[in-house]
Amino acid sequence: MSKTKIIPCSGIGKVHGSIAREAAFEIIRRENEKCETMCLAHIVTGDVDIKEKIENEKCITIDGCPALCAAKNVELAGGIVEQSIRVIDEMKKHRGAKPGTATYLTEDGWKMVDNIASNICENLRASSLEVD
Ligand code: SF4
Numbered sequence: 717m718s719k720t721k722i723i724p725c726s727g728i729g730k731v732h733g734s735i736a737r738e739a740a741f742e743i744i745r746r747e748n749e750k751c752e753t754m755c756l757a758h759i760v761t762g763d764v765d766i767k768e769k770i771e772n773e774k775c776i777t778i779d780g781c782p783a784l785c786a787a788k789n790v791e792l793a794g795g796i797v798e799q800s801i802r803v804i805d806e807m808k809k810h811r812g813a814k815p816g817t818a819t820y821l822t823e824d825g826w827k828m829v830d831n832i833a834s835n836i837c838e839n840l841r842a843s844s845l846e847v848d
Pocket of ligand 1: 725726727728732733779780781782783784785786
């Protein structure tokens with residue numbers, strides 16, 4: 717069975733993108749057998765090799781903001797977006813929290829990374845139970 721693709725947006729310059737990226741790394745660390753990540757910028761180029769790798773494959777996208785760059789481009793490339801997460805929604809749950817900056821996450825920021833990663837890992841486990 718092929719691994720689920722965990723694809724964060726390429727947000728740079730704001731903490732949203734950093735949280736998305738760190739959450740993707742955390743998911744890969746926790747569920748290495750079930751998932752892998754890919755470079756969104758490479759997908760956006762329309763490269764044939766990467767398109768073949770995600771076409772009709774299960775993908776989970778993590779976007780920083782409502783622009784949904786990862787979810788939209790994965791869909792355009794033919795990937796099946798099973799779950800689309802927005803970091804901004806996690807931030808709304810913790811009004812007043814200070815997650816950090818584009819280059820540095822605070823304890824609040826790492827907590828958000830953990831929440832997003834835990835949510836996605838739970839779904840990965842639930843969907844593999846359905847398959848079993
Ligand atoms: S989803 Fe938002 S934060 Fe992420 S790359 Fe797009 S514009 Fe930037």
